Structures are given as structure tokens and as C-alpha cells.
Amino acid sequence: MMKKSLFFFCSSAAFLMLMNLSGCKPKNAGDATGADAAAKVYVAPGKYDELYNFVSGGFSGQVSVYGIPSGRLLRVIPVFSADPEKGWGYSEETKPMLNTSHGELPWGDQHHLDLSQTKGEIDGRWLFANENNTPRIARIDLKTFRTAEIIEIPNSAGNHSSPFITENTEYVVAGTRFSVPMDYENGDVPISSYKKNFKGTLTFVSVAPKDGEMKIAFQMLLPGMNFDLSHSGKGPSADWFFFSCYNSEQAHTLLEVNASKRDKDYILAVNWKKAAEYVKQGRGKKVKANYAHNTYNESTHGATSKIETETTLLDIRDFPDLVYMIPCPKSPHGCDVDPSGEYIVGSGKLAALIPVFSFSKIQNAIAKKLYDGNYGGIPVLKYEAALYGEVKKPGLGPLHTEFDGKGNAYTTFFISSEIVKWNLKELKILDRQPTYYSPGHLSIPGGDTRKPYGKYLIAYNKITKDRFLPTGPELAQSAQLFDISGEKMKLLLDYPTIGEPHYAQMIPAELIAKNSQKIFRLEENKHPYVTMGEKNSRVVREGNKIHVYMTAMRSHFSPDNIEGIKVGDEVYFHVTNLEQDWDVPHGFGVKGAKNAELLVMPGETATLKWVPEKAGIFPIYCTDFCSALHQEMQGYVRVSVKGSKVPISFSLGKNSDAADEVLKK
Amino acid sequence: MRKLFFIVSFALFITACAGGGKTDSDNAADKSAVEGSPATDTKAYDPDRGEGKFTDVKIDNKLDAAMALKGEKIADLKCTSCHKLTDEKLVGPGWAGVTKRHKPEWIMNFITNTDVMIDKDPKAQAMLEICMVRMPNQSLSDTDARELLEFLRKNDGVK
Numbered sequence: 014m015m016k017k018s019l020f021f022f023c024s025s026a027a028f029l030m031l032m033n034l035s036g037c038k039p040k041n042a043g044d045a046t047g048a049d050a051a052a053k054v055y056v057a058p059g060k061y062d063e064l065y066n067f068v069s070g071g072f073s074g075q076v077s078v079y080g081i082p083s084g085r086l087l088r089v090i091p092v093f094s095a096d097p098e099k100g101w102g103y104s105e106e107t108k109p110m111l112n113t114s115h116g117e118l119p120w121g122d123q124h125h126l127d128l129s130q131t132k133g134e135i136d137g138r139w140l141f142a143n144e145n146n147t148p149r150i151a152r153i154d155l156k157t158f159r160t161a162e163i164i165e166i167p168n169s170a171g172n173h174s175s176p177f178i179t180e181n182t183e184y185v186v187a188g189t190r191f192s193v194p195m196d197y198e199n200g201d202v203p204i205s206s207y208k209k210n211f212k213g214t215l216t217f218v219s220v221a222p223k224d225g226e227m228k229i230a231f232q233m234l235l236p237g238m239n240f241d242l243s244h245s246g247k248g249p250s251a252d253w254f255f256f257s258c259y260n261s262e263q264a265h266t267l268l269e270v271n272a273s274k275r276d277k278d279y280i281l282a283v284n285w286k287k288a289a290e291y292v293k294q295g296r297g298k299k300v301k302a303n304y305a306h307n308t309y310n311e312s313t314h315g316a317t318s319k320i321e322t323e324t325t326l327l328d329i330r331d332f333p334d335l336v337y338m339i340p341c342p343k344s345p346h347g348c349d350v351d352p353s354g355e356y357i358v359g360s361g362k363l364a365a366l367i368p369v370f371s372f373s374k375i376q377n378a379i380a381k382k383l384y385d386g387n388y389g390g391i392p393v394l395k396y397e398a399a400l401y402g403e404v405k406k407p408g409l410g411p412l413h414t415e416f417d418g419k420g421n422a423y424t425t426f427f428i429s430s431e432i433v434k435w436n437l438k439e440l441k442i443l444d445r446q447p448t449y450y451s452p453g454h455l456s457i458p459g460g461d462t463r464k465p466y467g468k469y470l471i472a473y474n475k476i477t478k479d480r481f482l483p484t485g486p487e488l489a490q491s492a493q494l495f496d497i498s499g500e501k502m503k504l505l506l507d508y509p510t511i512g513e514p515h516y517a518q519m520i521p522a523e524l525i526a527k528n529s530q531k532i533f534r535l536e537e538n539k540h541p542y543v544t545m546g547e548k549n550s551r552v553v554r555e556g557n558k559i560h561v562y563m564t565a566m567r568s569h570f571s572p573d574n575i576e577g578i579k580v581g582d583e584v585y586f587h588v589t590n591l592e593q594d595w596d597v598p599h600g601f602g603v604k605g606a607k608n609a610e611l612l613v614m615p616g617e618t619a620t621l622k623w624v625p626e627k628a629g630i631f632p633i634y635c636t637d638f639c640s641a642l643h644q645e646m647q648g649y650v651r652v653s654v655k656g657s658k659v660p661i662s663f664s665l666g667k668n669s670d671a672a673d674e675v676l677k678k
Numbered sequence: 679m680r681k682l683f684f685i686v687s688f689a690l691f692i693t694a695c696a697g698g699g700k701t702d703s704d705n706a707a708d709k710s711a712v713e714g715s716p717a718t719d720t721k722a723y724d725p726d727r728g729e730g731k732f733t734d735v736k737i738d739n740k741l742d743a744a745m746a747l748k749g750e751k752i753a754d755l756k757c758t759s760c761h762k763l764t765d766e767k768l769v770g771p772g773w774a775g776v777t778k779r780h781k782p783e784w785i786m787n788f789i790t791n792t793d794v795m796i797d798k799d800p801k802a803q804a805m806l807e808i809c810m811v812r813m814p815n816q817s818l819s820d821t822d823a824r825e826l827l828e829f830l831r832k833n834d835g836v837k
Contacts (some may be wrong), residue, residue, distance in 0.1 A: 532817060534817070535755055535756065536755075545754075545755055546754040546755040546756070546758065546759075547754075547758060547759040548754050548758065564759060566759035566760060566769075567760075567769070567811055567814060568769070568811060569759070569769070571759065591755070591756060591759055592814055592816070593756060593814070593815065593816040593817035593818075594814040594815045594816065594817070597814060640811045640812070641810045641811060642769075642810060642811055666768075
């Protein structure tokens with residue numbers, strides 16, 4: 014993410030490190046871990062972890078779930094990338110979830126996560142995830158650990174400063190990393206016309222309080238630049254949202270150099286409450302758009318994709334009291350609000366200090382118009398008028414800060430590869446610990462909410478190198494768990510992650526575990542092709558479409574012998590898992606199928622489409638070991654040539670006469 | 679060949695069940711999944727009644743036909759993939775005569791507290807050695823279990 018843009022500074026950074034930060038690379042892990050580290054992360058067999066840890070999967074497109082403090086991988090939730098293991102994006106039911114205005118996409122780049130909140134505290138209902146490449150936001154239901162909804166963001170490219178939420182989950186935001194011409198304008202323009210034709214947008218997506226349904230409420234139109242990260246205010250600042258931005262130089266080439274020229278970029282303070290009021294008064298401008306909105310229905314066990322055609326824009330030039338810019342040193346990344354809502358910590362990724370802004374001073378500066386000119390029509394506040402103070406010489410390249418709820422802040426430093434603990438009020442450095450190597454984000458349970466549970470901290474490192482056994486040119490990116498319950502941070506554990514962990518969220522286990530769904534109730538299954546009991550299993554031909562109403566139960570499919578299918582038919586296996594017991598999925602595979610397996614949860618129906626291309630016998634079988642007789646859970650499908658007269662037939666449990674005779678002997 | 683299959687399946691079964699991995703369906707956050715060995719608890723076990731919430735099920739000499747019909751619907755959805763109404767074994771044993779072999783309490787406890795009963799009940803364990811598939815808990819409510827019992831009574835000729 015930021016590896017390349019930092020190369021420019023490497024030589025000077027290396028020099029500085031040699032000069033004053035000699036402690037940042039101990040010779041071995043023994044220097045940092047205490048003797049009791051093993052006991053602190055040991056979770057005995059059969060015991061549960063204290064916390065759930067949701068970790069973004071970066072270029073894997075998925076979200077992973079770990080148990081903390083053990084660091085055990087509990088689950089990978091498919092979100093933006095197709096996942097043949099779980100049939101995600103391959104079953105007929107889940108294909109629409111990956112639909113976009115560009116068609117069905119097999120891959121996404123998942124950067125950041127935010128857990129839903131009520132009154133600024135994590136409520137354990139949903140997890141939001143962003144997609145950077147083809148801008149989207151997903152909502153994951155924490156009852157089922159499944160992606161329940163995905164909405165595409167129009168007029169955007171590189172959805173990076175997302176999916177951060179307001180403190181009652183009223184809105185989830187999306188800010189463009191790549192400014193581009195708007196979708197409703199002609200985009201066929203010279204790249205060099207960036208300043209004239211490229212725009213940035215901040216999108217506010219409303220979240221329905223009861224069922225979580227997302228809807229694009231409004232988009233703010235801003236001058237072209239790169240929005241990086243964001244966080245909502247809290248408590249006194251709850252009506253405001255803060256976005257960091259870089260490339261205020263408006264460069265469109267060699268950003269590594271050209272977007273790093275200015276001494277300061279900006280943090281934007283956005284009054285979202287007021288913006289919502291303007292939209293309610295009908296003052297927004299409706300523009301044409303084209304974006305997908307995909308929802309998964311747990312009762313029909315299927316997804317639908319709807320293409321939306323309109324959004325509401327607020328051109329910031331027409332609303333001078335919505336956005337203010339606060340100068341912030343050197344390409345800010347993190348933009349983090351402390352639990353009280355008063356302090357906003359900016360982290361200039363090329364800076365050697367951390368500015369801390371004060372919400373009350375910002376309000377005062379706005380009221381008294383303490384401006385330092387404007388940027389594209391947006392008032393720029395005087396740096397000193399918004400500043401609470403600076404943390405001096407904290408390290409090199411601050412990126413992201415979270416809080417422990419005891420008055421302390423913890424910041425990652427990419428260039429000097431460390432975590433620094435400092436006191437918010439006094440801006441005094443209290444402790445520093447090296448990480449291996451170059452952390453991006455860190456995570457403290459509830460560390461970006463009003464109520465942190467400040468016992469652990471995890472650093473997500475971009476570079477692993479010699480920390481794990483070599484696995485060829487690429488190593489899994491590492492997470493490092495620290496105990497932060499004492500005055501000094503203590504390293505407890507290193508463990509590998511999936512894809513690239515950018516951002517993470519942690520939550521005490523009891524908030525989620527108690528609601529976790531164990532089965533889907535058969536009685537509530539409203540799938541249009543459900544088979545309610547084995548008696549109803551059957552095969553139906555409709556023209557060249559064959560619908561197989563199939564059931565699965567330990568350990569057989571019904572029917573398991575099917576004939577009368579012809580080459581070129583579209584065969585739909587609608588498999589209903591009749592199990593009503595926790596953790597007993599059945600899998601379903603067909604020889605030569607060009608998509609993937611199905612993995613059908615207890616009480617669920619899922620559909621595999623198969624178009625046989627040649628005549629012959631094709632075995633089907635259960636792919637998920639289900640019982641002692643799992644190997645017997647299989648069947649045969651006969652495919653005949655086009656124009657064949659073999660009639661549709663299906664059966665279960667009828668051997669041929671010859672086979673029965675062998676059995677008798 | 680079939681013999682070999684039997685041996686292999688049995689071996690897989692033993693492996694799959696060692697440690698009781700998938701048997702405890704109600705594991706509280708602070709509770710161990712493997713809590714004591716089932717063998718030590720059999721002393722207090724009542725093989726006639728089984729173990730579960732049903733201690734005294736009142737049944738009439740006459741059949742409640744409406745209730746039996748509801749029970750039949752549940753059976754069709756959740757049970758008859760594995761159980762025949764005759765005495766013929768499919769995946770599990772045939773149902774004919776089951777209400778004569780077991781008390782109503784045993785049947786309803788087995789339906790609703792399946793995993794515990796398979797681990798403790800001598801008759802259930804003997805049946806497992808024949809069928810080689812643990813009966814799954816099909817999430818029947820107390821009412822469902824009672825209705826199913828009525829259907830089983832009907833199947834055994836109660837009028």
C-alpha cells in the first residue's frame with residue numbers, strides 16, 4: 014500500500030535510525046518477550062479464546078477471523094473474492110453477490126473493517142468491509158458469519174477511506190483514493206486535465222437500524238485529490254467525520270515524488286449531520302448513476318442483484334459550511350479520534366512528529382473564521398488554531414493510532430518499525446517496542462470506539478522476512494500480539510495471516526458467541542427449489558433445463574441414480590441439507606463441473622449448475638466428511654447423447670436385480 | 679471386499695469419534711468441550727427413561743389422530759431419510775415396534791438429547807454398533823418430539 018511511496022525517504026530514514034533509534038531492531042525475539050508469554054497466549058484444548066479478531070484480507074478479498082490471545086485462525090469469510098471451497102460466487106444463489114456495474118467480478122481488494130456500534134460502543138451485530146479496487150462496501154452478518162449485502166459506490170475509484178461508521182451506525186462512509194471524472198460526465202479526457210476534470214467524492218451510505226440494509230444517501234463532490242483514511246467523531250464530535258487526504262498537489266504521475274512535495278496536506282472535518290439535513294431539505298442534486306446493490310436473503314437462501322440508477326450529490330462549492338480543511342504534516346494516513354471525541358490524531362506517513370488536533374479548538378476556529386486561505390473553495394483552518402499539540406520525535410512515519418481508554422495512545426511507525434505508546438494529554442512518550450517489520454495498522458479491542466478494552470494490541474506488519482520458516486519468495490504477512498495491560502508493552506506472539514491484513518477489529522467473544530447461529534431451520538426454508546423431506550426428492554425436465562430436487566442426509570443423497578439427461582442440458586442440482594445438527598454441512602461435487610463444489614449448511618438449499626458436454630456416467634459425491642459412511646455418500650448421473658430416447662428416471666436404494674442376487678449370496 | 683469396507687469404515691468411525699469432537703452441541707463460552715469421560719457418569723443413568731428433560735410423559739390409551747398427523751409431517755421432513763416404518767433397517771433401525779421396545783420418556787429424550795444418550799445409553803450404543811452412524815440431533819422441539827411419539831404409536835397400531 015505505502016511501501017513504494019516511502020522509498021523516497023528511505024535513505025534519510027536509515028540515517029536517522031542509525032543516529033537516534035538504535036533500539037528498533039533487537040537481535041532476537043528473546044529481547045522483547047517475557048518468560049510468561051507462552052502462558053498468556055495458551056488456550057487449553059477445548060477452551061475458548063477471550064476475543065474475536067476480524068482481520069481484513071487485503072488482496073485476498075476476504076475477511077479472516079482469529080481467536081485472541083491464541084492467534085488461532087477460526088474462519089475465513091468469503092466477501093469480495095469467489096471462494097470455490099465454500100461455493101461462494103459459484104453456486105447459483107451466491108453469484109449475484111459478486112455482481113457490479115462491470116459484471117460479475119471474481120476478485121476484490123479488502124482493506125478496512127468496522128464493527129457496528131450503538132452509542133459509540135461495539136454492539137456485535139454487523140461487520141462492514143470495504144473493497145478498494147472496484148469500490149464496494151459489504152455488510153457481514155455476525156449471526157452467520159456470512160456476507161449479507163454488498164453495495165457498489167458510483168463516482169468513485171479506489172474506495173480506501175472506508176468503511177468507517179458513525180457512532181450509532183447511521184452511516185458508513187466511502188472516500189475516493191483515486192479521483193476520477195464523474196460517471197455522469199464524459200470520462201474520455203486527457204489524463205493531464207486532472208485539475209479540471211478529476212473529482213473526489215465522499216459517499217455516505219445509510220444503514221437501516223433494524224436490518225442493516227445499506228442505501229447510498231448522498232455523495233459530496235470535492236476537488237480532485239486522494240482521500241486516505243477516516244473516522245467518525247464521538248460524543249461531542251459525533252456529528253462530524255474526519256478524512257485524511259494526500260496529493261493535494263493534484264499530481265497524476267509519479268505520485269511517489271509529486272504528491273510528496275508539500276510540507277502539509279489536510280485532514281477534512283465534515284459536518285455530516287448538517288449535510289444530511291440539506292439532503293432532507295431536497296437541496297442535493299440528483300444525477301444519473303449505475304451501480305449494483307446485492308442482498309442475500311437468509312430465508313430464500315439466495316441473493317438478488319439490483320442495478321440502481323441515481324444518486325444525490327452535494328457540490329461542496331454550493332455548501333460552504335459543510336467541510337473545513339485542517340493542515341496536517343506530510344501525506345496523512347491515520348485520522349483517529351480518541352474515546353472522548355475531543356482529540357483527533359493525524360499521522361503524516363512521511364512525518365517525524367504527530368499532530369493532535371482539538372475538536373473544541375476546531376469549532377472555535379470555525380466560529381471565528383481563523384482561516385488560512387482556501388483549497389478549491391473549501392476554507393482552510395489555521396494549523397495552530399486547530400492544534401492541541403504535537404508529539405515530538407516519536408519515530409519515523411506514523412501511520413495509525415488507537416487508544417486504550419486509560420488516556421494513552423498507541424501509534425504504529427512504518428519507517429522506524431515500532432509501536433510507540435504515548436500520553437494523550439501530556440503528549441509524552443511512555444514506551445516504544447519494535448515490530449518485525451514495518452507495521453501498517455494496529456488493533457486494540459474497541460480501540461477506535463468510546464469504550465476500548467485495552468488489554469491487547471496487535472500490530473499488522475507489512476514485511477515478514479526472517480521471522481518465519483522460509484516459504485519461497487513470498488511469506489505470509491505477520492501479526493504480532495502485545496500485552497498492553499502494564500506500563501510497558503510486552504510482545505507475546507507472532508503468527509501468520511491471510512492476504513494482507515490492513516485493518517482489524519476486536520471484540521470480547523461473549524458479544525458474538527451467544528448469538529451465533531448453529532443451523533438454518535428447515536421449516537423456515539423458503540428457497541424456491543427446496544425439497545422438504547426425502548419423499549419430495551425428484552427430477553423434473555423443463556425443456557432443456559433439468560431441475561434435480563435433491564436431499565442430503567448422513568449419508569446419502571436422494572435421488573442418487575439419475576438417467577435421462579442429455580448432452581447440452583442445463584442441469585440444476587438443488588441440494589437441500591436435511592440435517593438439523595450444528596456443524597454438519599454436506600458437500601456436493603460433480604465430475605467435470607466447471608464451477609466448484611457446493612457446501613450446504615444444515616437446513617439450507619444450494620444450487621450447482623452443470624452443463625454436461627459429453628455422454629457417459631458422471632459420479633456425484635459428498636465432499637465434506639459427514640459420517641463413518643461418508644465414503645458411501647455418492648451416486649451416478651447418466652448423460653446420453655443429444656436426441657437420445659432415454660427417459661428421465663431417478664431412484665434411491667434400488668439395486669439392479671443382478672446386484673441384489675450377489676448380495677443374497 | 680465388503681468385509682474390508684466394514685473394517686475401514688469402523689476404523690474411520692473410531693477416529694472420527696475419538697475425543698467426542700462434534701458431540702457437544704451446547705458449549706458455553708467458559709466451558710470445556712470435553713468435560714469428564716462419559717463412562718464415569720453411567721452409574722446414575724436410568725436405562726429405561728434415558729437422560730433428558732422428560733421424566734413422566736402422560737399418554738392416553740387412545741391415539742390422538744391430529745397429533746399423529748403432525749408427527750408424520752415432521753417424520754417426512756426430518757426422519758424418514760434414514761428410518762423405514764417397517765422393521766427393516768435403512769440407515770437407522772426400522773420404526774416398527776419401537777414404542778413397545780422403549781418407554782415414551784426414553785424415545786422423547788433420545789430424540790431431543792441425542793448426543794448425550796448415544797454416549798451413555800447401552801441400547802443406543804448397541805444400535806450404533808449395528809448402524810455405524812450416530813443419529814443426528816434434528817432440532818426437534820419438545821412439542822415436535824411428543825407429536826412424533828404419537829406417530830410412532832400409530833405406526834405400532836395404537837388406535
